[in-house]
Each structure stands twice: as structure tokens, then as C-alpha cells.
Amino acid sequence: MLAPERHELILRSLRRHGRLRVAELAAELGVSAITxxxxxxxxxxxxxxxRVHGGAVGTSPAGRSAPGSQLTIGIVVPSSTFYYTDVIRGAEATADRYGARLVLGVSGYDVAVEQERLEKVLGIGVAGLLISTALGDGRADELGPRLDDIDVPVVLMERAFGFPHVRHEYDHVRTDHAYGAMLALRHLVSLGHRRIGVNFNASVTAHWLRQGIAQAAKTLDVDLLISPVVLPARGEDPDTIAQHDAFLAECEAYGARAVLVHSDEHAARLVERAMERGLRIPDDLAVIAYNDETASLAAVPLTAVCPPKLMLGQTACELLLRKLKAGPGRPAAVQHLSLLPDLRIRASCGATMLDRI
Structure with a gap:
């Protein structure tokens, strides 16, 4: 069967059903899925x-092909609260500026749920996709095949998957968390601290923070205590108190009078427990938190590394929309963009004279 004949049959089937699936068309026409x-x-x-994920739909006002129609793009993230609230807001503001519509899917850090959300968002017929997967960079091999199956332009947010885990490079926009770790340690060193305790929660961000901490320790020539203690974010039960006490005891034994804790909630509760034990913040223990979502609301306002969450959503969305506006005939170079966090200095570790200027 020649291509013009197939095209006519495809369009006829589309008019009849309203939506087409590649697998069903291949069987109906007796050709391969690639064809x-x-x-x-x-x-x-x-x-x-x-074209949409897995097939095609007719041109409609929600789509990208009809002249004058509103462009629709999807955004799939692990959470719609805390860290990702500003990411979503940034993407939404940029989409609105371009006259585009944003469709949200939230996975709750569940890989199976994420796949369902992807299918639903792609099924709407979005022209492109912003995604921050439930899987971190250290588990890219689990995501690669699913990512390669998406047949609309993709921009990754806070993830940096590449060869050999995926067939081709994807645009990504991410925070340079390693630089954020360097910022925190450099500030503590400027305050005279040479032994520093570090505690990370089990998160995707920790993958990059560990790399930054290792490099920063060498560059700044400081001694780090990387604690295995799992700090709780909240709770008053004896086990919770014991975990905080264990980390504080580790720091005391090591001679560390400064700590970097990820994230804000964990650092805030640690400060409360330290004060209950009679420690003065920051005189006896200086504390820097990582994320700056609720750091300023702690009992002692926390100095914190602040990732550029709003800008991340704006930048990723703009990158995707520019690609879509350029059209398939003008492919743009793949871009890997890193945004730098900054340090918000508050009462929990004090400022140098230079910081006060």
C-alpha cells in the first residue's frame, strides 16, 4: 500500500473514531509501527x-496545529507543595505570557502513579512536556525507555538524564545543588568553622549535595562529619528525640560547632532540640538549612541555601515554548542549563562583616 493510500485511510479512521493509536493502526493497515x-x-x-503520545487526535482548539489555537503543554512533578509550588508557579506565569495553557500532573514520588499521570497528560494531546520525575539521576537507567517513548518535545526539570540511559540527549534545567553545598560550607568557614557536621535526608537532591560537599571539603580544606543518623522533621516521641540527640552527640564528639542540614523542617526541629539541651544558637551551634521554604519561620530564623525554584519553572517552560514556536522544521540545539542558588543569611549562623555591608 502506497503512502497516499495509507494517509487517506488514516484520516478516514480519525474522522470515524476521533483518536488513533499506533498499535491499532499498524494492525489495521498491515504495516510496522515505525511506518x-x-x-x-x-x-x-x-x-x-x-500527534500525541501513542497515536494521534484531530486538530482542535486545545492543540498545537490549528492556526490561532491555544498551545497546551503538560507539566508532571513529584509534588505540588513545598519545593515544587514555586516551580509550578514559574512555569504557569511563563505559559500565560506566551498565551499557552498548562496541564498539571502530580506523581507523589510514586513511579507507577507518575506513569499514569504521564499517560493522562499526554492523552490530552499536549504539544510538549515539562517533567521532574520521581526517579533521581542515580536511577536514570530505570527511566530511560519510558522517556524515549514520549513522542512530544520534553524538557527535564531538576533532572539530568543522558546517554547511555536514554537514546538521545534531552533539554534540562536544573539547580546546581553542588554549588549550593559549596556556598553553605564557604560561609561557615568564613565564620571560623573548620569542623562541620552534615546531615541529608533521603531525597533526590541529596545525590547532588553529596557531590558538592565532597568537592567543597577538598577546596576549603575542612573536616566534615557526614552523619548516618536519620533526622526526623517533626514529632515529640522518644525515638525522635533520640535521633536528634544522637546527631548532636556525634557533632560534639567530632568537635563540630556548625552543621548543614537538608531540609528546613529537619534543621528547624534540630535547632529546637539543641536549645532544649541548653545550646545557644549560633554561639554553641551554627546551623545552615537547605531549601529555604520555611527556614525564616523557625524558632531561630535559619540561614538557608535557596534554590531558584521560581526561575527554574520559568526557564524550563520558556525553553520548551521557544522550541514549540520554532516548529519541527527548525530544530534547536539541545540545552543543558544550570541555575545557581543563593544564600539567605539569618540568625542561626550569623554574618561576616562582608555579609553585613
């Missing part, structure tokens, strides 16, 4: 249908 995808791409370029 069907190529046919759909040609029909998409001609404005006769709109």
Missing part, C-alpha cells in the same frame, strides 16, 4: 491531525 509513526508525522506537519 505508522512516520505517516502520522507527515500528516501532523501538513496540519491534518495532531
Amino acid at each position: 505508522v509513526r512516520r505517516d502520522l508525522a507527515e500528516l501532523d506537519s501538513a496540519g491534518l491531525l495532531r
Whole structure:
């Protein structure tokens, strides 16, 4: 069967069903899935249908092909609260500026739920996708095949997957968390601290923080206590108190009078427990938190490393929309963008004279 004949049958089937799936079309036409995808791409370029994940739909006001229609893009994130609140807000503001519509999916850090959300968002017929996966960079091999199956432009947020885990490079925008760790340690060193305790919660961010901490320790020539103690963010039960006490005891034995704690909630509760034990903040223990979501609301306002969350959403969305506006005939170079966090200095560790100027 020649291509023009297949195209006519495809369009006829689309008018009849309203939506097409690659697997079903391949079986109906007796050709390979690759041939069907190529046919759909040609029909998409001609404005006769709109390719979506796994197939195609007709051109509609929600899509990207109809002249004057509103562009629709998807954003799938692990959470809609705390860290990702500002990321979503930034993406939404940029989409609005471009006259585009943003469709949100939230995975709750569950890989199975994430796949469901992806299917639903892609099923709407979005023109492109912003995604911060439930899987961190250290588990990229688990995500690669699923990412490569997405047949609309993708921009990764706070993730940096690449070869050999995926077939080709993806645009990504991420915070340079390693630089954030360096900022924190450099400030503590400027205050005279040479032995520093470090505690990270089990998170995707910790993957990059550990790399930054290791490099910063060498550059600044400081001694670090990387604690295995799991700090709770809240709670008053004896086990919770014991965990805080264990970390404080480690720091005392090591001679560390300054700590870097990820995240704000963990650092805030640690400060409360330290004060209950008679420690003065920051005289006896200087504390820097990482994330700066609720750090300023702690009993002692926490100095904190602040990732550029709002800008991250804005930058990722703008990168995707520019690609979509350029069209498939003008492919842009893949971009890997890193944004630098800054340090918000508050009462929990004090400022140098230079900081006060």
C-alpha cells in the first residue's frame, strides 16, 4: 500500500473514531509501527491531525496545529507543595505570557502513579512536556525507555538524564545543588568553622549535595562529619528525640560547632532540640538549612541555601515554548542549563562583616 493510500485511510479512521493509536493502526493497515509513526508525522506537519503520545487526535482548539489555537503543554512533578509550588508557579506565569495553557500532573514520588499521570497528560494531546520525575539521576537507567517513548518535545526539570540511559540527549534545567553545598560550607568557614557536621535526608537532591560537599571539603580544606543518623522533621516521641540527640552527640564528639542540614523542617526541629539541651544558637551551634521554604519561620530564623525554584519553572517552560514556536522544521540545539542558588543569611549562623555591608 502506497503512502497516499495509507494517509487517506488514516484520516478516514480519525474522522470515524476521533483518536488513533499506533498499535491499532499498524494492525489495521498491515504495516510496522515505525511506518505508522512516520505517516502520522507527515500528516501532523501538513496540519491534518495532531500527534500525541501513542497515536494521534484531530486538530482542535486545545492543540498545537490549528492556526490561532491555544498551545497546551503538560507539566508532571513529584509534588505540588513545598519545593515544587514555586516551580509550578514559574512555569504557569511563563505559559500565560506566551498565551499557552498548562496541564498539571502530580506523581507523589510514586513511579507507577507518575506513569499514569504521564499517560493522562499526554492523552490530552499536549504539544510538549515539562517533567521532574520521581526517579533521581542515580536511577536514570530505570527511566530511560519510558522517556524515549514520549513522542512530544520534553524538557527535564531538576533532572539530568543522558546517554547511555536514554537514546538521545534531552533539554534540562536544573539547580546546581553542588554549588549550593559549596556556598553553605564557604560561609561557615568564613565564620571560623573548620569542623562541620552534615546531615541529608533521603531525597533526590541529596545525590547532588553529596557531590558538592565532597568537592567543597577538598577546596576549603575542612573536616566534615557526614552523619548516618536519620533526622526526623517533626514529632515529640522518644525515638525522635533520640535521633536528634544522637546527631548532636556525634557533632560534639567530632568537635563540630556548625552543621548543614537538608531540609528546613529537619534543621528547624534540630535547632529546637539543641536549645532544649541548653545550646545557644549560633554561639554553641551554627546551623545552615537547605531549601529555604520555611527556614525564616523557625524558632531561630535559619540561614538557608535557596534554590531558584521560581526561575527554574520559568526557564524550563520558556525553553520548551521557544522550541514549540520554532516548529519541527527548525530544530534547536539541545540545552543543558544550570541555575545557581543563593544564600539567605539569618540568625542561626550569623554574618561576616562582608555579609553585613
